[in-house]
Amino acid sequence: xxxxxxxxxxxxxxxxxxxxxxxxxxxxxxxxxxxxxxxxxxxxxxxxxxxxxxxxxxxxxxxxxxxxxxxxxxxxxxxxxxxxxxxxxxxxxxxxxxxxxxxxxxxxxxxxxxxxxxxxxxxxxxxxxxxxxxxxxxxxxxxxxxxxxxxxxxxxxxxxxxxxxxxxxxxxxxxxxxxxxxxxxxxxxxxxxxxxxxxxxxxxxxxxxxxxxxxxxxxxxxxxxxxxxxxxxxxxxxxxxxxxxxxxxxxxxxxxxxxxxxxxxxxxxxxxxxxxxxxxxxxxxxxxxxxxxxxxxxxxxxxxxxxxxxxxxxxxxxxxxxxxxxxxxxxxxxxxxx
Amino acid sequence: xxxxxxxxxxxxxxxxxxxxxxxxxxxxxxxxxxxxxxxxxxxxxxxxxxxxxxxxxxxxxxxxxxxxxxxxxxxxxxxxxxxxxxxxxxxxxxxxxxxxxxxxxxxxxxxxxxxxxxxxxxxxxxxxxxxxxxxxxxxxxxxxxxxxxxxxxxxxxxxxxxxxxxxxxxxxxxxxxxxxxxxxxxxxxxxxxxxxxxxxxxxxxxxxxxxxxxxxxxxxxxxxxxxxxxxxxxxxxxxxxxxxxxxxxxxxxxxxxxx
Numbered sequence: 001x002x003x004x005x006x007x008x009x010x011x012x013x014x015x016x017x018x019x020x021x022x023x024x025x026x027x028x029x030x031x032x033x034x035x036x037x038x039x040x041x042x043x044x045x046x047x048x049x050x051x052x053x054x055x056x057x058x059x060x061x062x063x064x065x066x067x068x069x070x071x072x073x074x075x076x077x078x079x080x081x082x083x084x085x086x087x088x089x090x091x092x093x094x095x096x097x098x099x100x101x102x103x104x105x106x107x108x109x110x111x112x113x114x115x116x117x118x119x120x121x122x123x124x125x126x127x128x129x130x131x132x133x134x135x136x137x138x139x140x141x142x143x144x145x146x147x148x149x150x151x152x153x154x155x156x157x158x159x160x161x162x163x164x165x166x167x168x169x170x171x172x173x174x175x176x177x178x179x180x181x182x183x184x185x186x187x188x189x190x191x192x193x194x195x196x197x198x199x200x201x202x203x204x205x206x207x208x209x210x211x212x213x214x215x216x217x218x219x220x221x222x223x224x225x226x227x228x229x230x231x232x233x234x235x236x237x238x239x240x241x242x243x244x245x246x247x248x249x250x251x252x253x254x255x256x257x258x259x260x261x262x263x264x265x266x267x268x269x270x271x272x273x274x275x276x277x278x279x280x281x282x283x284x285x286x287x288x289x290x291x292x293x294x295x296x297x298x299x300x301x302x303x304x305x306x307x308x309x310x311x312x313x314x315x316x317x318x319x320x321x322x323x324x325x326x327x328x329x330x331x332x333x334x335x336x337x338x
Numbered sequence: 339x340x341x342x343x344x345x346x347x348x349x350x351x352x353x354x355x356x357x358x359x360x361x362x363x364x365x366x367x368x369x370x371x372x373x374x375x376x377x378x379x380x381x382x383x384x385x386x387x388x389x390x391x392x393x394x395x396x397x398x399x400x401x402x403x404x405x406x407x408x409x410x411x412x413x414x415x416x417x418x419x420x421x422x423x424x425x426x427x428x429x430x431x432x433x434x435x436x437x438x439x440x441x442x443x444x445x446x447x448x449x450x451x452x453x454x455x456x457x458x459x460x461x462x463x464x465x466x467x468x469x470x471x472x473x474x475x476x477x478x479x480x481x482x483x484x485x486x487x488x489x490x491x492x493x494x495x496x497x498x499x500x501x502x503x504x505x506x507x508x509x510x511x512x513x514x515x516x517x518x519x520x521x522x523x524x525x526x527x528x529x530x531x532x533x534x535x536x537x538x539x540x541x542x543x544x545x546x547x548x549x550x551x552x553x554x555x556x557x558x559x560x561x562x563x564x565x566x567x568x569x570x571x572x573x574x575x576x577x578x579x580x581x582x583x584x585x586x587x588x589x590x591x592x593x594x595x596x597x
Contacts, residue, residue: 031431034430034431034492035429035430035431036429036430037429039430084550106511150450151449151450153440153441153444153447154444154449156433156437156441157441157444159429160433160438160441161430163394163420163422164420164422164441164442164490164493164494165441165444166393166394166414167392167393167394167418167420167503168416168420168442168445168497169413169415169416169445207431211431211432214432215432215434215475215476215477216432216433216434216436216437216475216477217431217432217433217434217437218437220431220432251366276480280480306346308575
């Protein structure tokens with residue numbers, strides 16, 4: 001059986017559809033979480049959702065729906081504690097992390113379910129996705145994407161500067177709650193592909209990768225969504241391909257692929273930023289005296305100019321050439337120290 | 339014809355934070371076209387007053403009217419432009435100068451509608467007033483403190499407000515940027531805008547101010563023609579020759595306590 005035979009299987013097609021939609025939705029919400037410096041919030045919600053899944057398994061109802069409800073309640077609790085506390089909520093997140101995970105494992109044990117069933121929710125399992133799951137996933141992610149992109153101006157303003165947004169008449173608390181609930185929904189729909197313990201990576205890593213190369217919020221949001229699709233579909237295919245020879249869960253392969261993207265983008269981002277820093281114009285302040293450079297002899301008649309090999313930086317109405325710790329500005333036959 | 343109403347009218351205003359009275363019995367009316375500087379030492383309550391005037395802090399007593407409407411019923415937020423302290427404007431995702439300024443246009447936009455031509459023109463004009471048009475595509479974090487401050491002012495101007503409220507616009511801003519700020523505010527004043535700003539020192543803004551309100555320990559100590567910077571200091575130290583920094587709301591809580 002080759003990869004094409006694998007792709008013709010029903011469960012694989014369902015998994016691919018789920019991967020495309022979760023890959024789009026998770027980074028969309030994730031961008032707003034990163035903007036608020038709450039990168040770990042998705043992780044906290046994921047842990048709470050474990051309790052939701054266990055509750056579903058225990059009561060024999062759909063784990064997806066119980067997880068959505070419990071995760072949303074957990075997200076609202078985090079938001080309420082964050083909004084009322086003096087700190088930015090990391091203690092609130094920690095309380096949720098441990099309560100959620102402990103509750104989930106306890107409930108699973110009470111129900112006599114084996115932990116291997118819970119594990120398919122913790123790390124993703126493409127073979128467990130039913131046709132109903134696919135429709136639920138598509139429906140919920142479309143809601144998430146429409147809200148995240150459609151209300152982008154409002155959500156952006158509220159996260160960028162809550163005080164300004166409040167004086168602009170926006171209902172800051174309501175928008176914060178909306179983002180929390182959206183995050184809970186994306187965590188839950190992504191649990192079948194990425195798994196609850198790794199879902200936060202799909203919300204945060206594409207955003208971290210995108211912002212290595214972007215300078216505006218809008219391009220960061222769109223680039224993160226594209227990177228999210230690439231990671232989730234690519235990781236899923238990798239897991240499927242590797243499954244010929246080993247037992248590979250899709251969650252780890254999706255997350256590692258996303259991290260590989262970050263590892264590739266980071267040095268490029270560092271290089272671009274350093275280049276931009278070096279080329280930024282000098283403050284338009286001219287030296288007081290006329291200081292003629294006398295160390296130009298070692299350059300052996302070198303003439304500064306375009307493509308002379310030295311960094312040219314704008315300085316007021318002229319250009320300074322930077323070399324060996326000097327800033328040299330052409331002045332008639334000689335160079336001035338600036 | 340409707341009778342002209344005062345943009346800001348606070349009578350007997352008091353603010354308590356954490357149960358402790360901070361502002362007591364503040365009477366402050368700002369008329370259309372006024373350029374008011376709220377001055378005073380650190381901890382005198384000027385920022386608290388601005389936060390109360392913009393509805394960010396609730397009044398524990400007294401009444402606040404914005405353009406004649408009690409603050410509880412007030413909805414015309416597009417008439418107010420607020421410039422918070424610069425420290426509030428950083429986030430975890432890159433954002434461009436244009437995007438920050440465009441968010442000031444939200445007071446005029448309906449949900450799920452793209453920017454209209456008129457919105458874009460207002461944003462361009464606001465960038466132009468603070469002379470940041472050529473930096474519109476740059477990331478905000480690449481700018482100096484003074485340039486960031488100008489962007490925040492442009493964001494407030496994009497909403498074309500009738501009343502502009504600025505909290506410490508000159509704090510930590512280099513002199514050339516202070517001058518650029520003063521130029522921008524001067525253009526607004528010439529257009530008849532009403533401006534209320536908090537300032538520790540006026541610097542290049544001094545010629546624009548036509549009324550100074552001096553805060554001391556949560557009450558108004560002086561309200562009248564502008565004072566020179568040294569007079570502000572004299573006023574403050576008059577009763578407290580050995581003024582020491584103090585905290586109006588001592589922090590006796592742990593992080594999870596409600597504010």
